[in-house]
Amino acid sequence: MSPQKSTGVSRRQFLGLTGAAAGTLALAGCSASSWGFRGAGSKTAEITYALWDANQQVGYQKSIDEFQRANPDVHVTIEQIPYGNYQQKITAQYISGDAPDVFWVNTPWLGDWAKGGLLTDIAPRAKKANIDFGQYIPTLVDLHRDGSKLWGLPKDWDTIAIYYNKQHLAKAGFRTPPTDLAWNPEDGGSWLHFLKQVTLDHKGRNALDPAFDPGNVDVYATAMTNEFQAIFGSYLAMNGGAMLPHAYATKSVFDSKANRKTMTFLTEMLHAAHVLVPNGETGPNGNSNNSQTIFASGRMAMWQAGDWNTGSLAGLSDFHVGVIPLPIGPKGRISVINGLTDGIASNTRNPEAAWRLVQWLGSEKSQRIMGSGGYIWPAIEKLDPLFQSYWKKKGVDVTPFLTEAQGKVVNFPVGTGMNEALSNVETALGPTFLGQKSATSGLASATEILDYRISYATTT
Incomplete structure (x- = not known):
């Protein structure tokens, strides 16, 4: 796909x-x-x-x-x-x-x-x-x-998992990356601790080191970009949230307390920890247009993405690629399928x-x-x-x-007007993923246009 x-x-x-x-x-x-x-x-x-x-x-x-x-x-x-x-x-x-x-x-x-x-x-x-x-x-x-x-x-x-640079993770001390890491929106959990361990500055110090230099990072842990399927949709589900309450709904549940916490974790807490590729580098409006290039260049240790990228990543010549599952959220490990x-x-x-x-x-x-x-x-x-x-x-x-597909999954949201709605949602969330607006503000704007699109498309 x-x-x-x-x-x-x-x-x-x-x-x-x-x-x-x-x-x-x-x-x-x-x-x-x-x-x-x-x-x-x-x-x-x-x-x-x-x-x-x-x-x-x-x-x-x-x-x-x-x-x-x-x-x-x-x-x-x-x-x-x-x-x-x-x-x-x-x-x-x-x-x-x-x-x-x-x-x-x-x-x-x-x-x-x-x-x-x-x-x-x-x-x-x-x-x-x-x-x-x-x-x-x-x-x-x-x-x-x-x-x-x-x-x-x-x-x-398709499900969503995390591709990783085997050579870099070995350099950071992980020949076999852990697969039981967990995240939460309060303190980031063991997942954030791991992200700090694999983020290295120009002198090889990780982000847990008091001497770590956030202004001179050689390799960031990962990126969190403005995409429902590949990035934030799974995290919403893992914290009990969703975009739609059910298929073909005419009103969303996007602007919820759980989703605001999740988006704050993704767009604010992780950036503040200096483990993410800086705002704007991954692509316009905070999307992932440049993510694969950044990962292939070695500047990003891990890339969360769909399995449709396997073919292109298997052919990388500078390092070998491994795959680990998504971290476990408050409601368990859940992937969008x-x-x-x-x-x-x-x-x-x-x-x-x-x-x-x-x-x-x-x-x-x-x-x-x-x-x-x-x-x-x-x-x-x-x-x-x-x-x-x-x-x-x-x-x-x-x-x-496959492990994720056999576990907890949530379907990609289905509804009338969803294609235009998702495009509009990405536009509305752009300032949030670029660090210009809060997650709360971004979700409010995105929900307004999302509800308009799916309601109008269904009733017209």
Whole structure:
């Protein structure tokens, strides 16, 4: 998978455009109930599968080659769309009546695409096909379900853990980093103590040393950046907080006492301890645009991130990378979990072939191909050791990501208007992550725009 941010058309534009598209499609006689193959009389159904990740495309081509051997009456063309304009292009293609038949759906877009009528409810077909939902990680099924409606089958997942520079941690005295560290918003706990131990100044003194020079730090412990999924979402959950009270909520619980304490810990206490990369260096608005570069350069000992970064980090030449789980919070160790699904365009002219492809991609045979090639963590739980084994052979033990997935997790927030809302939240929290506003002030501003976005998008 890939990070969760995207820039798309506005909600108002989307609703207006999909309304116009619906009229056009109705006049053309191309509705979701027109079950047939593209091109009357054709013996082969030509369908398109859209994704954005070039590395995963290699694996999916292998999977689809197998699918086509088993389904010679279906031909699948993969269309790669850059992530930055993926949502916008899929929406535009749908409006023009030429959307990919099957395409990746990222969680922030799910609510809008479902409400806008772009996605096909596959619940009836999944029931008829006797899909075994018990084979999947349970939270992933819930992620793509809205009441009785189901927008896709689980196919992969991501959790959040911490990559570390093995050579640096060994230099700081940790050949085997501890995995039982705990944090709390009152004094930082053993986690903050550890962060101070691995932060070294230009003379090799750590941040616990009375002679430590905070003005000349060679290697910082880590960075805390302005991102829900990769950074603060898990910490909110570990202190009993959340962004939404439940999926498709029209009012958030973002500005809570627990969340204010958590954000103060992340943006104020840790900076005051001099263990974080200075404000602004990681990227504009406090985001993580530069975090991987800083980590790869050796100026940051650890990088909290999603497992989709494993491929790029495994190839670093200056040091070897290890992985440790997130620290344990007051409510336990909890990671945000997310997963992509494959949506079927509601106006596809080949719904039967599209469903066969979706069913295949959610199957054990396909996910075995993808997991054993190190492309994804399979959503089918028993296949996860395949991905784990692939990367262990490459020198990276990704077990902590799996340990977290098997423990306490919280789903990425799902709702109508979430993509724009998350972008607005990041903008509102920027001054907090840059050290210009308090966590309390930042959360109040972010909550105001978040509540407006999800309420407006749901009721419009």
